[in-house]
Every structure is written in structure tokens, then in C-alpha cells.
Amino acid sequence: MKLRHPLTHDTYEVRSDGTVLVKTPDGVEGIFRDDGQWVRGALHEADPHLLGFIAGPQLKRRGPQAANAPTGGGPALPPQLSRHSRSDNGGNREMDLGLEGRKAIVTAGSRGIGLSIAELLADQGCDIAICARGEEALEVARKNLEARGAKVYTASLDVSDGEALESFVQTAGEELGGLDIFVSNASAGGGPGLPAWEHAFAIDVMGTVRGIGAATPFLKASDAGSVVVIGSTAALEFLGMPQAYNAMKAALISHASDMAQALAPKGVRVNVVSPGPIYFEGGNWEMIKQAMPAMYESALQQCAIGRMGSPEEVARAVVFLASPAASLITGANLVADGGFTKRTAF
Numbered sequence: 001m002k003l004r005h006p007l008t009h010d011t012y013e014v015r016s017d018g019t020v021l022v023k024t025p026d027g028v029e030g031i032f033r034d035d036g037q038w039v040r041g042a043l044h045e046a047d048p049h050l051l052g053f054i055a056g057p058q059l060k061r062r063g064p065q066a067a068n069a070p071t072g073g074g075p076a077l078p079p080q081l082s083r084h085s086r087s088d089n090g091g092n093r094e095m096d097l098g099l100e101g102r103k104a105i106v107t108a109g110s111r112g113i114g115l116s117i118a119e120l121l122a123d124q125g126c127d128i129a130i131c132a133r134g135e136e137a138l139e140v141a142r143k144n145l146e147a148r149g150a151k152v153y154t155a156s157l158d159v160s161d162g163e164a165l166e167s168f169v170q171t172a173g174e175e176l177g178g179l180d181i182f183v184s185n186a187s188a189g190g191g192p193g194l195p196a197w198e199h200a201f202a203i204d205v206m207g208t209v210r211g212i213g214a215a216t217p218f219l220k221a222s223d224a225g226s227v228v229v230i231g232s233t234a235a236l237e238f239l240g241m242p243q244a245y246n247a248m249k250a251a252l253i254s255h256a257s258d259m260a261q262a263l264a265p266k267g268v269r270v271n272v273v274s275p276g277p278i279y280f281e282g283g284n285w286e287m288i289k290q291a292m293p294a295m296y297e298s299a300l301q302q303c304a305i306g307r308m309g310s311p312e313e314v315a316r317a318v319v320f321l322a323s324p325a326a327s328l329i330t331g332a333n334l335v336a337d338g339g340f341t342k343r344t345a346f
Contacts, residue, residue, distance in 0.1 A: 002014075003050065003054055003147060003148060003149075004147040005047060005050060005147065008024070008047070009025050010022055010023060010024050010025070010046070010047075011023045012046070012047075012050050012051065012054050014054055015031070018033075018034070019031050019032065019033055019034075019039055020032050020033075020034065020046070020051050020054060022043055022046045022051075023043075024043060028042050028043045029041045029042060029043055030042060030043025030044060030045075030046060032046050032051050033051070034051050034052050034054075035048070035051075035052070036048035036051055036052070095325060096325070097124055097319065097320065097323035097324065097325045098224065098323055098324035098325055099121065099124040099125050099126050099319070099322075099323050099324070100124070100125035100126075101125060101126075101127075102121075102125070102126045102127075102180040102181060102224070103126065103127050103129075103173075103176040103177065103178050103179050103180050103181070104118075104121045104126045104127070104128055104129070104179070104180065104181035104182070104183065104322070105128075105129045105130070105131075105169060105172050105173075105179060105181070105182050105183065105211075105215065106118045106121070106128065106129075106130050106183040106185055107130070107131055107159055107165075107183065107184055107185050107186040107207065107211060108131070108132055108159065108185045108186035108187070109128075109130025109131065109132060109141065109183075109185065110130060110132035110134060110137040110138050110140070110141040111132070111137055111141075111282065112278075112280055112282070112283055112311050113185060113230065113275065113278060113311045113314050113315065114130070114132075114183075114185040114186075115130075115141055115144075115311070116310075116311035116312050116314065116315035117183055117185065117314075117315045117318050117319065118130050118141065118145055119144065119145065119148065119315070120312070120315040120316065120318075120319045121150075121181070121319055121322070122145045122148040122149065122150035122152075123148055124319060124323075125149075126150060126180075126181070127150050127151040127152070127176050127177075128145050128150045128151075128152050128153075129152070129153040129154070129155075129168075129172035129175065129176055130142075130145075130152070130153075130154055131154065131155045131156070131157050131159070131165075131168050131186075132154075132156065133156060133157070133158055134156070135156045138154045138155075138156055139154075141154070142154050151176065153171070153172050153175040153176060155168045155171070155172070159186040159203050159207035159211075160188075160199065160202035160203045160206075160207065162202075162206060162207075162210045165207060165210055165211055165214070166210055166211075166213070166214040169182070169211060169214035169215050169218075170214055173215070173218040178218055178221060178222060179215055179218035179219055179222065179225075180219070180222040180224055180225060180226065181225075181226050181227075181228070181322045182211060182212060182215035182219065182226075182227045182228075183227075183228045183229075183230070183318060183322065184207065184208040184211050184212065184227070184228070184229045184230065184252075185230045186203055186204070186207050187200075187203060187204050187230070187245070187248075187249075188200040188202075188203040188204055188244070188245070188248075189245055189284065190243045190244065190245040191243070191244065191245075192243075196243070196244050197244040197247075199244075200244035200245060200247075200248045201244070201248060204245075204248035204249065204251075204252060205248050205251050205252065205255070208229055208252055208255065208256075209255065212227055212259060212270075215227070216263065216266075216268065219263075219266075219268045220266045220267065220268060222267075222268075223267070224267075224323075224324040224327070225263075225266070225267055225268035225269070226268065226269045226270075226271075226321070226322045226323070226326075227256070227259065227263075227268065227269070227270040227271070228270075228271055228272070228273060228318050228321050228322045229252050229253075229255075229256045229270070229271070229272045229273075230272075230273055230274075230275070230314075230318070231249045231252050231253050231256075231272040231273065231274035231275075231333060232245070232246075232249040232274050232275060233274050233275065233276045233335060233337045233340055233341045234246040234249055235247075235249035235250035235252070235253055235274065236250075236274065236335070236341050236343060237341050237342070237343060240295065249274070252272065253272050253274070253333050256270050256271065256272045256331075256333075257270075257331050257333075260330040260331035261331065264330055269326070269327070269329065269330035270330060270331065271321045271326075271329060271330060271331070271332045271333070271334065272332070272333040272334065273314060273317045273318050273321060273333075273334045273336055274333055274334070274335045274336065274337070275309060275314045275336050275337060276303070276308075276309060276335070276336065276337025276338060276340035276341065277299050277300075277303065277308040277309065277337070277340060278308060278309045278310065278311060278314060279308040279309070279310070280310065280311050285299070285308060299340070302340050302342075303337075303338045303339060303340050304338060304339025304340070305338040305339055307338065308338070309336065309337065309338050313336065314336050317334055317336045321334060
């Protein structure tokens, strides 16, 4: 397996002994272990995250300075998943999700959960289309996804512009040569007053409605058409205050359930993944931690596993539900919250 670093353009290639050969564009080479330790060669530094990703990640405990570790430390994050994982006897240990060669759209795919979903889909062999408002972030994401081997189409747009969204989906399907997966991830978030309700309705609800509508002709032509809508546990339990975000996410769960019934005869599955608190740099919970530490600590204490989740963990749930491996599942709302919600779901 070989990958190209999206920023330095160094190549990372796994050797037969499990070490990684890193080569710069000007030919300087070094060999490293998956934990980042230099073995030999003229190149003495490499990206430890990419080394761990490509060579077979290990479970590592993180201290309180880690991006998604709770204040004062806490349980370690689970190990990252490599695209190819083999047991000692040579047998394949990884479930085949059936995603090689598939075509996927992820809205708001340039950062956070959306980017993690797009990255994991690319790692599983998908070609990807993403949209977002910021052109600079889109370009960084495009290079990142291309370095993972994916064909990538991007477009800068505001999902609240329904015509622009529908045009993006149509063009993406044409550019990629079809669509198998549509992930509706864009959200307006929270906010006070009636303008926040109108904005959230335009992005969260109508962005999903129009996105699914534009993707459906392509998905019907696929032999494994799938929609995954990103919901939230805010739709399930009270989250501190009444706000548009909670109501819109509840509406999405209901609409996805209806669409699952309507599209099932056409061979298209529709599901929801509802994350709990997800911590990442630049995300909402980082801002809440800085601006409202009491609210952050209260939410952290509600997480049964002792920490908030990561975008990569949400991505794993989304990619599984989107894949042909989940062929029997439609109309489901998969809660990925580390025990944050306390309801009993029958």
C-alpha cells in the first residue's frame, strides 16, 4: 500500500517487514516504524499519523492535551482502521464492505465529521464528491482525498441554495460516472431567534430533501443505492435549551424513515446516524469548552465511556451503513454517542 502525503507530497509505502519507506519528492528516503520511530536512512522525520494509518495503527492512550480527550485525561480512543488488515496466518481480518469502485457524495465534506466520512470512503475505494462553502478548505480536502487514491469532484456552494445543491449533485453524478451513496451532512447548527429557525430549515431539512431528490435517479440506477443522513442525539433528549437544531434533526429522522419506505422498492436504502457530543479542533464542542466550560463539563460527565467521540468514530458508523455490507438495514437511526443519551430505545 502506498499513499502520498497531502501537504509534503512525500510517499509512504509499507514494506514486507511492516516498516514504512518514506521518500521525499527530491528522492531523500527514510524507513520508520508505525509508532514513528526512525529506523534508518537519510530522512529522519515523517508524519507519525500517516505512519500509523498506513502501517497498522495501534491503540494509544492520549493525555488531556489531545483534541478529543476529556479534561484531566480519560479512556483512550480506539485504534484507527487501516484499509487492509491481515492476521498472522495470512487470512483477511477486515470485513469486506463492498465499497471498492463505488461513487459517493458527502455534503459539507471539507472538515469535521464530513471530511472524516469522505476520507474513510476514499480509503475503502470510493470516488468522492464533496461540497462546502469555503474554497480553500475544499482544495485542501481535495488534495487529501486524491492522495488516498480517490477520483474527487468538489464544488463551493451554500446548501441553503437549493438550485445550486441540485446542480452540484447532478454534476457530481455525471463527473463520477454515477452515484451509489449520498451522505447528507450539512447543518446550520444552533442559534437564537426566528432567523436561526429559517436558516436551519433551509439547510438541515430542505438541504436533505433536495439532495436526496437530486441523487435518487442515480441511486436507483445503482445496484446498492444508499442514503445516510447525519442526525443528532439533540433530537432524542433535551440539550440544554429549545432551539432549531434539535427540532430540525428530529424532522430529519422522521423524513429519513419515510424515505426508507418510499425508496425501498427502488433498491435504495435510507438510514440516519445520530452522533452525540463530538470533539475536534474548530468544532462546536471546542468552542463550548472555551466559552461555556460548565456546559462542556456537564456534557462530558454524561458520556458513559468517559470521553466525547471523534469524527473518525462517527465516520465508521456512517460508512458501514452506507455500504452494501449493511444491505438488510434501512429506516434505522444508529445512535453513536458513547452512552450520552439515557433513553431506552425499543
